[in-house]
Amino acid sequence: MTTSLDLLLWGAAPYAAIALLVGGGVWRYRYDRFGWTSRSSQLHESTLLRIGSPLFHFGLLLVIGGHVLGLLVPKNLTELLGVTEDNYHLVSLGMGSIAGLAALTGLAILLWRRLRVPAVRNASLRSDRIAYPVLALAMLAGLTTTVLDNGLRGGYDYRETISPWFRGILLLHPQPELMAHVPLDYKLHVVLGMTLFALWPFSRLVHAFSAPVHYLLRPYVVYRRREPGRVGNRATRRGWEPVDR
């Protein structure tokens, strides 16, 4: 039995979040490429950043890897490969706790730094006031699910409910009823996650999309030609095009 709230949260909201993520990303890329940056504040403060930032980012990369493994890989595939539910649970609990704790500790350091170092606080954006709390809460809820539901309470097999629901969303076959009876902290984590994805293109989080992997492949020195037909530093404004015929 799915209530209308379930339908809204687990049927409609995911698509709204995806629409904002993709549409907002395209919009930002087209109209605000200049603002597309990590907005590093290392120039102002380096000591805390050098502890907090790698801890947060590398922890988060592990967390993302864990999510890919848990959400996208179907349970029967891992079982086909001979991974029992117990083994999977152990790995996900162990790695998840370590990665989540590392990322959250890193974020705590970074947040403390952002609030307490005047120059860094000054360099913060308005979007940070929303993005940081949502990010922190989402991660906190995520760590709670791992530690509380999977650890202390003995284990919750989200690969029976949340994972198929998530894949259903991506395969355009939403099954909101799968999410109806999931523990509350999981629900909270998913909602916060969707909020985060919706905010993604409109905050500094966009820099994650420009991870410079192609740096490994390109030649060291980049040569470029001037844009043909353009002299000076800007394109002709509308209404000021030269006579061309």
Add this chain to the structure above:
Amino acid sequence: MRVLAQLAMVMNLDKCIGCHTCSVTCKQAWTNRAGTEYVWFNNVETRPGQGYPRRYEDQDQWKGGWVRTSGGRLKLRAGGRFRKLASLFANPDLPEISDYYEPWTYEYATLIDAPLGTDVPTAAPKSAITGAPVQPDWGPNWDDDLGGSTEHGVADPVLQRLRDDLGVQVKFEFEQSFMFYLPRICEHCLNPSCVASCPSGAMYKREEDGIVLVDQHQCRGWRMCVTGCPYKKVYFNHRTGKAEKCTFCYPRVEAGQPTVCSETCVGRLRYIGVVLYDADRVTEAASVADEHDLYPAQLDLMLDPHDPEVIRAAEQAGIPHDWITAAQRSPVYQLIHTYRLALPLHPEYRTMPMVWYIPPLSPVVDAVAGTGFDGEDGHNLFGAIDSLRIPVEYLAELFTAGDVTPVRTSLRRLAAMRSYMRSVNLGREPDERVPAAVGLDGEQVFGMYRLLALAKYDERYVIPTAGIGQAHDLEGIATQCSLDVDGGPGMGGPAVAGGQGRVDLVSWRGTGRPDALFPTLRGGGDR
């Protein structure tokens, strides 16, 4: 041979009076914005001194430029590609704002806003970044004119190297010290390590004129370029989160005007001109084993613009005719190559810098004059250049990776010119042995003198305009049938708005993809 053209600059340090006009006009033109308060694309530092940012030449600390591996390959000093990506989240070698200086302003408003009282209102200094009260204790030219050098000058990395490696002590007692000014802009290197460090590929070297730029739309603020540049001439705009650097004033240069720093230089000590070089051999030249060979290797990269073979290769490479003639008239090429007066700054960074310096003879002249001898007499000067350990070795550390021979040659030529031309001006018979002693003849000395002492605006700045759009049109007139228009008897296909969408194989050079060979989705109008 792949010929490329490069706009290069030479600064004659003998003429620099340290007035900072170049810095100020540059700042007014380019970095008077929020986020760039601490940024000086052009700065003038007093040497010996720490420079800006503090001790930027200490590459053991800042890890700028290239190093040669034992296998003879070039590697970024701060680490290879994987290391760069791994340190993306926190760059271990990034200078902090305090290494430049905390920019500040004064609370001028309190001077007129303060309530009536018995105390005289003051304009207290406050940080331009946080707005908090600060006590300035360092700035972009804090040790200007050797100010506080007994404290700061000893921290000069070049002096430290002299002291540690060569056992040379430099005196900072007032009457025994020496100094000169070193104006610095981006070097627009042939082998730029900042470009190589950029993970996003946002930094690039322009093929047409060699100017190194940051694509502000592609920069993602990974700040590796700041570390990569050994001259610390790429800056991080803390407001926009993007890297910024000296642009060689490309909007001016494209219109044939000199850069702002050159235009406003009071001493008229800057020269701008085109140098042709062989891009295929840059890596090879930058990876020679002996650091002392880097200066000759870079000289060797530069091609003689009068050589018919070079001219032919340049034309084949698509270098416009007026750029080739500009290269032939280039004052920079003459000072660097013909007279061997100008030297590169820190060639040991292996970036092949393209802003070169004529070393200052003045400290030597002053030293000779200070001992009671005639400071401009050729023989006295020659003797002094050879016997004064400082500043020749100091200059060699700056300009030739420690090899004193090219510095000595340059200084001796300058001394010969002074002595020879003084004879001429005083109506005496000039001694032809003086220029002969430095491998020149009277004619060449006159040429040098003309370039160094008299050269007017259009001789100091030989800058061809970009004019690319026009050049193509003119080419079209020469190679296309005049009847080949829409509806004409020689109609060669459907004419598209703006004359685009037509492949002209007659004027196609056989390199690259001709415009409009393949259809574009948007009609080619929106690039």
